[in-house]
Amino acid sequence: MPTPMRLRIILYVLQEACTSLRRNGWLNLAAVGTTAVSLLILGVSVLLFVNTNHIASMVESNVEIMAYLEPELDEDAARALKTQIFRISGVEEVEFISKEEALASLEKQLGKEKLLRESLGGVNPLPDAYRIRTVEPRQVAAVAAAVSRLPGVEKVRYGQEIVEKLFKLTGWVRLISISLMGMLGICAVFLIATTIRLTMFARRKEISIMKYVGATDWFVRSPFLFEGIILGGCGALLAIAVLYFSYGALVSRIGEVLAFLPLVRDPSVLFRLFGGLLGIGVGLGVAGSFISIHRYLRV
Amino acid sequence: MEFGVISLIQFFNVSKHYPNGVKALQGITLQIQRGEFVFIVGPSGAGKSTLLKLIFREELPTKGQIYVCGRSLVRMKRREVPYLRRQIGMVFQDFRLLPDRTVYENVAFAMKVVGAGRAEIKRRVPEVLEIVGLTDRMRMYPHQLSGGEQQRVAIARALVNRPSVIIADEPTGNLDLDTSWEIINYLQEINRQGTTMIIATHAREIVDSLRQRVIALDRGRIVRDEYRGAYAHAT
Numbered sequence: 001m002p003t004p005m006r007l008r009i010i011l012y013v014l015q016e017a018c019t020s021l022r023r024n025g026w027l028n029l030a031a032v033g034t035t036a037v038s039l040l041i042l043g044v045s046v047l048l049f050v051n052t053n054h055i056a057s058m059v060e061s062n063v064e065i066m067a068y069l070e071p072e073l074d075e076d077a078a079r080a081l082k083t084q085i086f087r088i089s090g091v092e093e094v095e096f097i098s099k100e101e102a103l104a105s106l107e108k109q110l111g112k113e114k115l116l117r118e119s120l121g122g123v124n125p126l127p128d129a130y131r132i133r134t135v136e137p138r139q140v141a142a143v144a145a146a147v148s149r150l151p152g153v154e155k156v157r158y159g160q161e162i163v164e165k166l167f168k169l170t171g172w173v174r175l176i177s178i179s180l181m182g183m184l185g186i187c188a189v190f191l192i193a194t195t196i197r198l199t200m201f202a203r204r205k206e207i208s209i210m211k212y213v214g215a216t217d218w219f220v221r222s223p224f225l226f227e228g229i230i231l232g233g234c235g236a237l238l239a240i241a242v243l244y245f246s247y248g249a250l251v252s253r254i255g256e257v258l259a260f261l262p263l264v265r266d267p268s269v270l271f272r273l274f275g276g277l278l279g280i281g282v283g284l285g286v287a288g289s290f291i292s293i294h295r296y297l298r299v
Numbered sequence: 300m301e302f303g304v305i306s307l308i309q310f311f312n313v314s315k316h317y318p319n320g321v322k323a324l325q326g327i328t329l330q331i332q333r334g335e336f337v338f339i340v341g342p343s344g345a346g347k348s349t350l351l352k353l354i355f356r357e358e359l360p361t362k363g364q365i366y367v368c369g370r371s372l373v374r375m376k377r378r379e380v381p382y383l384r385r386q387i388g389m390v391f392q393d394f395r396l397l398p399d400r401t402v403y404e405n406v407a408f409a410m411k412v413v414g415a416g417r418a419e420i421k422r423r424v425p426e427v428l429e430i431v432g433l434t435d436r437m438r439m440y441p442h443q444l445s446g447g448e449q450q451r452v453a454i455a456r457a458l459v460n461r462p463s464v465i466i467a468d469e470p471t472g473n474l475d476l477d478t479s480w481e482i483i484n485y486l487q488e489i490n491r492q493g494t495t496m497i498i499a500t501h502a503r504e505i506v507d508s509l510r511q512r513v514i515a516l517d518r519g520r521i522v523r524d525e526y527r528g529a530y531a532h533a534t
Contacts, residue, residue, distance in 0.1 A: 212395075213408075219412060
């Protein structure tokens with residue numbers, strides 16, 4: 001087949017697909033909207049996952065353990081505790097953080113909120129603490145366990161513990177969002193299939209004439225396939241646009257308010273996500289077209 | 300059976316039984332040569348339509364072999380069927396035109412879907428419209444035409460891709476006698492230019508006066524096949 005003929009056929013196919021897109025407006029909107037919402041949920045879920053991983057890896061590389069002391073512990077006992085902590089293997093450094101210092105740094109983290117101290121009524125509720133560093137990150141859990149068993153230590157906090165809790169939470173969020181996305185994805189496929197079936201119905205006369213005059217199966221089918229691809233692709237583009245602008249706004253807003261929360265800003269991560277969403281959107285469209293072609297276009 | 304000349308259409312002991320138990324055709328053997336003009340006659344339900352459907356492979360035979368242009372339709376793959384159909388022009392009783400397209404566009408449509416070029420379409424469509432005498436109706440829509448004119452558009456569409464054979468299923472079934480004659484005259488003219496013509500019809504008067512080959516079917520069997528034949532048995 002010479003190239004110009006192929007080009008002509010492609011042009012024809014695109015033209016036909018566009019005509020039918022104009023024809024059933026509301027259903028198109030429903031199909032595109034459902035695809036967009038389902039992909040939006042997927043996108044949010046992926047961004048959540050990427051960001052928790054990012055935060056987790058930063059927290060996990062942290063070798064810090066905070067050991068909070070019982071409030072009634074006196075200075076001598078505290079000093080004795082410090083030497084006991086030093087005896088645990090893997091401990092590199094132990095630093096005393098008084099409750100005054102802790103409050104000051106909290107104020108700093110929260111920004112210019114001078115009201116904090118006043119709202120607490122002049123009482124500092126924070127305990128004194130030791131900040132312990134281990135030589136290597138993988139020693140953190142063992143050291144933390146050993147420290148927590150020492151007398152005079154009320155509580156031990158370290159990053160990895162937070163990470164585990166974070167993962168438990170995001171695990172649930174992910175499960176819910178993926179099942180939601182799956183259900184909406186199926187709805188999207190069937191809405192696309194219905195849209196295309198309507199187009200086929202509107203064109204049944206043309207289709208039968210095409211068969212009589214010897215149009216190939218692919219020639220008859222491809223406008224419908226393209227219609228599906230366009231519907232799915234538009235849904236994906238809509239989801240991508242919403243994600244792009246809202247995530248951008250979120251990142252810059254959080255950058256202002258919660259500077260210590262490290263969100264993923266790497267554009268290549270976003271590009272890969274958007275590419276994936278577009279691919280899935282087109283895939284949903286193709287699936288929808290195939291359902292209708294298979295069921296209603298026996299050539 | 301002679302194999303010297305490859306016939307355009309050959310049926311060897313063809314039967315077609317439908318799943319609902321109807322035996323539409325039984326033991327049909329026939330040959331049609333290139334350039335022939337053939338009437339297929341018989342009462343309703345005799346199997347005329349089934350015979351035509353088998354030729355352009357809308358149906359497959361239950362038994363027997365069919366060859367069109369030397370190719371077995373039974374062994375033909377699905378994806379080869381469109382290329383077979385480009386060798387065959389179809390004309391129907393109900394014209395089957397697209398109501399939202401002009402005469403020109405209806406004919407051009409048949410060229411478009413087989414991938415013909417714009418220039419070729421521009422040259423060929425007026426040519427076939429002239430053959431059926433519709434040059435001045437080119438920009439009109441089907442509903443603006445008489446029945447005879449609509450059928451001539453359908454004939455132009457069947458002819459436009461230069462098929463080897465035109466198959467017409469009751470082409471005059473919806474038309475009065477004068478218009479029927481007009482249509483048959485066009486088909487005869489196209490046949491004289493070399494296109495084989497197979498016409499299933501009930502138009503007794505036309506068949507009787509043309510004295511062409513007549514294949515008569517009854518209850519799925521060929522009851523008569525004569526050259527220079529008539530609609531009914533010569534008595």
